[in-house]
Amino acid sequence: MKSLFILFYFFLLFYISFYGIHLYWMxxxxxxxxxSKPPIPNGRIAISxxxxxxxxxxxxNEKLVAERLIKTVSxxxxxxxxxxxxxxxDSTDETSDIIKRCIDNLNNNxxxxxxxxxxxxxxxTGYKAGAxxxxxxxxxxxxxxxxxxxxxxxxxFLTYSMRFFNDKRIGMVQTRWGFLNSNESFLCRAxxxxxxxxxxxxxxxxxxGGLLFNFNGTAGIWRKETIADAGGWQFDTLTEDLDLSMxxxxxxxxxxxxxxxxxxxxxxxxxxxxxxxxxxxxxxxVETAIKLLPTILKxxxxxxVKIASFFHLTSKSISPVLLMLALLLVPALYxxxxxxxxxxxxxDFPIFIAGTGSMSLFYSYAYKHGNSNKGWKDIFTLPMLTxxxxxxxxxxxxxxxxxxxxxxxxxxxxxxxxxxxALPQEVxxxxxxxxxxTVFLELFLTCYSFSALLIAFDMHLYFTLPxxxxxxxxxxxxxxxxxxxxxxx
Numbered sequence: 001m002k003s004l005f006i007l008f009y010f011f012l013l014f015y016i017s018f019y020g021i022h023l024y025w026m027x028x029x030x031x032x033x034x035x036s037k038p039p040i041p042n043g044r045i046a047i048s049x050x051x052x053x054x055x056x057x058x059x060x061n062e063k064l065v066a067e068r069l070i071k072t073v074s075x076x077x078x079x080x081x082x083x084x085x086x087x088x089x090d091s092t093d094e095t096s097d098i099i100k101r102c103i104d105n106l107n108n109n110x111x112x113x114x115x116x117x118x119x120x121x122x123x124x125t126g127y128k129a130g131a132x133x134x135x136x137x138x139x140x141x142x143x144x145x146x147x148x149x150x151x152x153x154x155x156x157f158l159t160y161s162m163r164f165f166n167d168k169r170i171g172m173v174q175t176r177w178g179f180l181n182s183n184e185s186f187l188c189r190a191x192x193x194x195x196x197x198x199x200x201x202x203x204x205x206x207x208x209g210g211l212l213f214n215f216n217g218t219a220g221i222w223r224k225e226t227i228a229d230a231g232g233w234q235f236d237t238l239t240e241d242l243d244l245s246m247x248x249x250x251x252x253x254x255x256x257x258x259x260x261x262x263x264x265x266x267x268x269x270x271x272x273x274x275x276x277x278x279x280x281x282x283x284x285x286v287e288t289a290i291k292l293l294p295t296i297l298k299x300x301x302x303x304x305v306k307i308a309s310f311f312h313l314t315s316k317s318i319s320p321v322l323l324m325l326a327l328l329l330v331p332a333l334y335x336x337x338x339x340x341x342x343x344x345x346x347x348d349f350p351i352f353i354a355g356t357g358s359m360s361l362f363y364s365y366a367y368k369h370g371n372s373n374k375g376w377k378d379i380f381t382l383p384m385l386t387x388x389x390x391x392x393x394x395x396x397x398x399x400x401x402x403x404x405x406x407x408x409x410x411x412x413x414x415x416x417x418x419x420x421x422a423l424p425q426e427v428x429x430x431x432x433x434x435x436x437x438t439v440f441l442e443l444f445l446t447c448y449s450f451s452a453l454l455i456a457f458d459m460h461l462y463f464t465l466p467x468x469x470x471x472x473x474x475x476x477x478x479x480x481x482x483x484x485x486x487x488x489x
Contacts, residue, residue, distance in 0.1 A: 002335065005331065005335060006335055009325075009328055009332055009335070012321050012324055012325050012328075013325070015318075015321050016318060016321055016322070016325075019311060019315060019318055020356075020357070020358035020359065021358070022308075022311040023358040023359065023362055024358045024361075025308075026201060026202055026205040026206070026209075026362075027201065027205070027358070027361055027362060027365065029205035029206075029208065029209040030200075030201045030202075030204050030205040030365065031365075032208075033204060033205070033208035033209075034204065034365075034369065036204075036208055037258070037259075037260055038164065038207070038256045038257065038258055040163045040164060040166075041163075041164070041166040041167045050078065050079050050082050050162075051082065051141070051142045051143060051162070051165075052082045052083075052084070052140055052141045052142055052143075053078060053082065053083055053084070053141045053142070053143045053144075053145060053158060053162070053221075054084045054085075054086055054135075054139040054140055054141030054143070054144050054145070054224075055073050055076070055083070055084070055085045055086065055144075055145045055146075055147065056086045056088055056132055056135050056136075056139070056144055056145070056146050056147075057069060057070065057073065057085065057086065057087050057088060057146075057147055057149070058088045058090070058128050058131045058132060058146070058148070058149075059087065059088065059089050059090070059091060059095065059099070059149045060089075060090045060091055060095075060124075060127075060128075060131075060149075060413050061091045061092060061093045061095050061413070062091070062095055062149035062150070062413075062416060063091075063093060063094055063095040063098050064416065064417050064418045064425070065149045065150050065266070065416050065417075065418045066095055066098055066099055066102070066149055067098055067099070067102045068152070068418065069147065069149055069150070069151060069152075070085070070087065070099065070102050070103070070106070070116075071102065071106070072151075072152055072153060072155075073085055073147065073153065074106055074110075074113055074114065074116070075155045076114070076153075076155055076157065076158050077155050077156050077158065077159050078114075078158045078159065080112060080113060080114040080115075083114035083115070083141075083158075084114060084115045084116075084117060084139065084140045084141055085114055085115065085116045085117070086117050086119060086135045086139060087099055087103075087116065087117070087118045087119065088119050088121075088131040088132065088134065088135045089118065089119065089120045089121070090120075090121050090124050090127075090131055091120075096120060099118065100118065103116055103118060115140075117138075119131075119134065119135055119138075121134060125235070126233070126235035127235070127410070127411030128217075128240065128411055128413075129233040129234065129235050129240035129411075130233070130235055132146070132233045132240075133232060133233040136224070136227065136232070136233065139224065141224065142223070142224055142225075143162065143165065143221055143222065143223055143224060144221065144222045144223075144224055144227065145157070145158065145161075145220070145221045145222075146217070146218055146219075146220060146221075146222070147218050147219065147263075148217065148218040148265065149416060150180075150265050150266035150416040150418075151218055151219060151263055151264070151265050152180065152263070152264040152265070153219065153263045153264075154263070157175075157261075157263065158221075160261060161173050161175060161221055161258070161261065162221065164256045164258075165221075165223060167254070169253070169254045170223065170253075170254050170255070170256055171222065171223045171225075171226030171229075171248050171253030171254060171255060172215055172220060172221065172222050172223070172226060172245070172248065172253070172255045172256070173220055173221045173255070173256040173257075173258065174203070174213075174214075174215055174216060174219070174220040174255065174256070174257050174258070175219045175220060175258050175261040175262065175263050176199045176200070176203075176219075176258070176259050176260075176261065176262050176263070177195060177199055177216065177218075177219060177262070177263060177264075177265050178262035178263060178264040178265065179191075179192050179195070179264065179265060179266070179267050180264045180265065180266050180267075180419070180420045180421070181266055181267055181269065181419045181420050181421055181424065182267065182421065183421045184267070184269055184419060184420075184421060184424045185269055186381065186384075187267075187268075187269065187270075187271060187274060187481070188267045188269055189381045190381050190384065190385060190388055191267045191268070191274065192267065192370065193363055193366050193367055193370065193381060193382065193385055194363075194366075194385065194388075195267075196366035196367075196369075196370035197362050197363050197365070197366035199216075199259070200259060200365065200366050200369050200370055201362060201365050201366055201369075203257050203259070204257065204259045206257070206308065206312075207255070207256070207257035209304075209308070210302075210304075210305070211304070211305055211308040211309070211312075212245075212246060212249050212296075212301075212305060212308070212309050212312070213245070213255060213257060214241060214242045214245035214246070215241045215242075215244065215245045215255075216241060217239075217240075217241040218263075218265070219263035219265070223253075226248050226251075226253050227244065227248070229248070229251050229253070230244055230247040230248035230250075230251050230253070231244075231247055232244075236287070236291065237284045237287035237288050237291060238280045238281075238283050238284030238287060238409070238411060239280070239281060239284025239285055239287070239288055240284075242284060242285060242288045243284075243287075243288045243291065243292065246288065246292045246296065246309075246313075247292065250292075250295065250296065250299060250301075266416045266417075266418070266419060266420075268414050268415070268416070269417070269419055269424070269427065270415075270427055270485060271478065271481035271482055271485060272482070272485050273414050273415055273427065275392075275395045275438075275482075276412050276414060277414040278392055278395060278396060278399075279395055279396065279398065279399045279412075280399075280411065280412060282316045282319065282395075282396040282399035282400060282403075283399035283400070283402055283403045283409065284403075285313060285315070285316050286316050286317075286399070286400055286403035286404065287403045288313060289313035289314055290403065290404075290406075292313070293309070293310065293313050293314070296309045296310075296313075297309075297310070316396055316399070316400050317400065319392065319393045319396035319397045319399075319400055320393070320397040320400055320401070322389075322390050322393035322397075323393040323394060323397045326390070326393065326445050326448070326449065326471055326475075327445075327448075329448070329449060329452040329468060329471065330448070330451065330452050330455060333452060333455055333456055333459060333461060333464065337459055337461065356386060356470075359385070359386055359389070360386065363382060363385045363386075364382065367382050384473065384474075384477075386470055386474075387470050387471070387473040387474030387477070388474050388477065388478075389474070390470060390471055390474045390475075391442065391474030391475050391477065391478040392478075394438045394441050394442050394445070394478075395438055398438060415427050438482075439478075439479060439482035439483060439486065442475050442478045442479040442482060443475075443479040443482075443483065445471070445475040445479075446472065446475040446476045446479045449468060449471040449472040449475055450472050450476075452468050452471075452472075453465065453468045453469060453472055456468055
């Protein structure tokens with residue numbers, strides 16, 4: 001029985017290290033191309049050649065940021081006779097009235113406006129993907145730019161990004177996210193590093209490594225023909241952006257990722273909203289893997305692309321593995337004592353380097369090359385990221401198994417308040433994401449991992465203390481913030 005337990009425990013550790021090795025691969029590609037920029041064919045587009053562009057703004061109950069977005073996009077530097085703004089409004093609150101007043105004010109005060117089409121759905125079929133598909137049916141543009149409600153794109157977004165489409169093979173251009181409220185709180189600073197690791201390191205590595213990468217749902221432009229050729233927006237996953245991206249690249253379309261151009265966006269400033277967003281991303285990724293990974297693996301794509309796609313689409317499987325590791329912390333301590341510390345240390349250490357070491361390096365690059373202020377608060381946040389990643393295991397495991405069981409769930413939008421570092425804003429009570437019962441499991445794991453720390457100290461297993469503390473700190477933060485949000489509105 002003990003031998004089976006040891007095999008199972010180290011299988012979990014090896015599984016995590018397997019993905020850690022893949023992460024080293026991404027880091028190596030990034031280090032080689034960290035200063036590279038995508039080629040711009042034939043320079044700037046001539047004025048006489050400006051194509052018609054439709055800007056889609058999917059909005060659902062975003063009364064605090066909708067007007068700001070519409071005004072910002074209406075100022076885009078693009079010939080207004082070749083620009084259409086589609087406001088895809090699925091709202092059920094006063095957001096719709098705010099949008100209508102904003103459009104009226106713009107039309108009354110500005111004679112040089114692009115065409116603004118307001119589309120309101122009372123049936124949210126397909127959620128965001130459904131709204132985008134509905135707007136696409138009547139979109140006038142050859143190209144479709146998409147922005148979420150909390151984005152603040154610069155007025156030169158189109159004149160800058162559209163240059164890449166001079167190459168007829170390009171189907172989508174994705175720009176990098178920046179963050180309006182990155183220093184608002186510890187949670188926002190942590191998310192900045194989390195997302196910078198994705199945008200600065202991972203997306204850059206996938207693009208320049210010739211691998212498949214995805215549209216991030218906003219701050220990008222599609223060639224309309226590409227969307228149609230890939231089968232259009234589909235509603236059977238929670239990550240319609242990832243789904244369409246994979247299908248389009250399977251059809252042979254090329255994507256551009258521009259790490260140097262930044263579109264500011266807002267980070268969720270409540271743990272409930274953050275977990276809701278992560279749940280959607282995790283479940284959608286698993287749904288997309290179930291839907292498309294067999295097709296990718298059977299395709300004629302190069303082997304390295306298939307391998308990278310496998311890791312990309314199955315990375316959320318790490319969450320249940322981390323959760324199982326958390327539940328085995330105490331029995332693993334007794335097994336270690338009985339099996340001999342030196343023998344187990346020789347196994348533990350290489351696994352630690354493969355798993356935790358790769359994550360640490362991954363986030364260190366994000367810290368070094370990101371747009372944070374690199375102050376003492378960021379330095380404190382950096383070592384906490386592994387703990388927070390572990391603590392997300394409960395939330396993301398729930399998403400993982402829900403996807404495996406083919407359970408469908410609603411697209412829960414992440415509530416935004418218009419918060420910035422200069423002017424932090426509280427999310428209204430009506431916008432609060434629902435706190436589910438996972439907070440109580442996180443509270444249990446806080447106590448459980450703390451008991452593991454005490455047992456390890458009593459058994460003189462001092463070299464395990466940093467490992468155990470990683471679990472305890474992460475679950476302590478999540479359970480504290482979760483319980484506090486349950487009772488403090």
